[in-house]
Amino acid sequence: MGSLNRVRLSTLVQIAAGGFIAGSTALYLAQKSMQKKVRALPHYAESLKIIADHDKAREALGTPIELGTVDLADRHHNYVGKTNSMLMVPVNGSMAAGYMEVRAVRDTPEGVFSTATIKLHLDETVVTIYDTGAWREETSPKPTTTPASK
Template structure:
């Protein structure tokens, strides 16, 4: 009888391990797919294009090379609806790192996203308005909390 109980417990342990691994793999796959959707979206790509064209921001980061990291899906700043997208993109270069805070709205007539705000907040607290002219200097005034 104890041998049958031992075999049954072993089977239950194996099933528990399998379920844990399968659930973890499913969660990891879903996280990867959500990150991929963000990186393919127009509101994400347009914001990064503006950052790359802003020479002052790129120089402050020490880019190129510009490294773009995954968005923190649990960050409350990242909100996307059918009409608006507000995201916080982690970026870094060889000199510094920070977050690109963006706000976009959907133009329903043209069926495209329009970038309304893009501000790079560097680790040292400097803010750079990425939508301004590429020759502008970093903007040290403003909100130091990383809020738009």
């Protein structure tokens, strides 16, 4: 019988640490890439212009207005669908902080999103900054059930 080569514990630790660092770096770069894609959306850029030009928003937040990163794990508040999109963007200024809720619509899945509403959520106050009336609340369809086969 041949002898088995044993792997040193320090080698296993180095392999595990290298895998952790590589995985963490890949996740970080994927997150940055997705944030870049979100910031490239036309309604994201349009909403920034609208809020920067809105006097009451500037007064409520204070200048300069800075943006945080969109929580991509929150699919309830941050999503891009076929014809609807909603983003909750953290905003802060010198006087207050909160969220900018951006809702956008498009006519076809291939079309370009246009901003429908922008609401500013500050502490216990919600202020509508912009509203075209194009956003329609969708009610989720009731699940269809089929009778059990006998």
